[in-house]
Amino acid sequence: MIQSQINRNIRLDLADAILLSKAKKDLTFAEIADGTGLAEAFVTAALLGQQALPADAARLVGAKLELDEDAILLLQMIPLRGCIDDRVPTDPTMYRFYEMLQVYGTTLKALVHEKFGDGIISAINFKLDVKKVADPEGGERAVITLDGKYLPTKPF
Template sequence: MLQSQFAQAPRLALADTIIDAKARKNLSWQDLTDGTGLSLAFVTAALLGQHPLPAEAAEVVCAKLDLDQDASRLLQSVPLRGSIQGGIPTDPTVYRFYEMLQVYGSTLKALVHEQFGDGIISAINFKLDIKKVEDPDGGSRAVITLDGKYLPTKPF
């Protein structure tokens, strides 16, 4: 039976354990994802406490990290989501995404409503991908794809 978490502390503690084991074993997020049948972004988010993993995927990851059945069960539970505690993020990488939404949030809202109508883009029926590409001017660029289902507002 699917269980639900009502506090972030257990999943955050497990995320710390996972990050420590990942570093000790010199594994990448892709290494941990391989064999789960799930996307890199989804598994990474789950291991950082934002999604439940299916039982089979949790077992694959726990075997790679030498984690016990309690960890596997916790990875399968529905977490209390939200990783930005205290409002405005302070981590520079996370803050840049916050900044992007501060600058482009109203533009995204206007374009979504113009093209789709009144509604939202789902973060539940959602896919995330990130790719590193070469910048023609030198260096690298990040191509981030946010692919969410449009859900119209329904009058009642």
Template sequence: MLSKHEAAEAVRQAKVKTGVTWAQLAEAVGKPLAWTTAALLGQHPMGKDEAATAAALLELGDDAALAFQLQPSRGALDAAVPVDPTIYRLYEVVQVYGPTIKELIHEQCGDGIMSAINFRLDVRRVPDPAGDRVVITLDGKYLPYQW
């Protein structure tokens, strides 16, 4: 049987081989784009039917479908500071704006945090005359600290 990590690598290769997009996979399994992408990269467990659908579309076997159903060990970084340029820029955003985000959450909502469990993510490209922009929406449930 494949591990979730091995299955994720198989997905990346199969996407190139088949030409299937993340959006097509999400539509086929009936889940949001960001969730489907994260699941196929090993960060969420898929249901049996979702896993079978994704594996079939990617022309992967039963081992991949089984791996898609495994409970993950969440977290995808191999080092504390990421070296991939795209992931590093997000790390940089948190380094620069993290304290601001924290202050604004506390001022607007009170003493608490944004959930990463009850959470939605959206990534989209927006045309702009000065150069296209990337809009990332992090939408997490507010969880107040309870003392």
């Protein structure tokens, strides 16, 4: 039976335990996600308390991380989503995404509306991918793909 959480603290505590186990076992998120049939980003979001895993995936991930049955069950529960408190993020990486939205948010909104019309890009019917690529000018670049279904506003 599908279960839902009403408090995010239990999943955040589990995320801390998962990250500790991941570090002790020297695993990557890709290695943990391998064999689940799910995207690395989706499994990572679940491990960090933002998504629910199907039972088979939760058991596989749980075995890799040596999680107990309660933890495996928690991974299957629909979480109370949202990890950023009602303030500007202070973590430098998360702040840069906030900054990107501050600078380019209105541009994204204008371009989405111009190309699609009035509506939103779904964060539910959504895919996320992060790739590391060589920068022709030296160093490395992050290529982040946000792939969400467009949902038009419907007059009523």
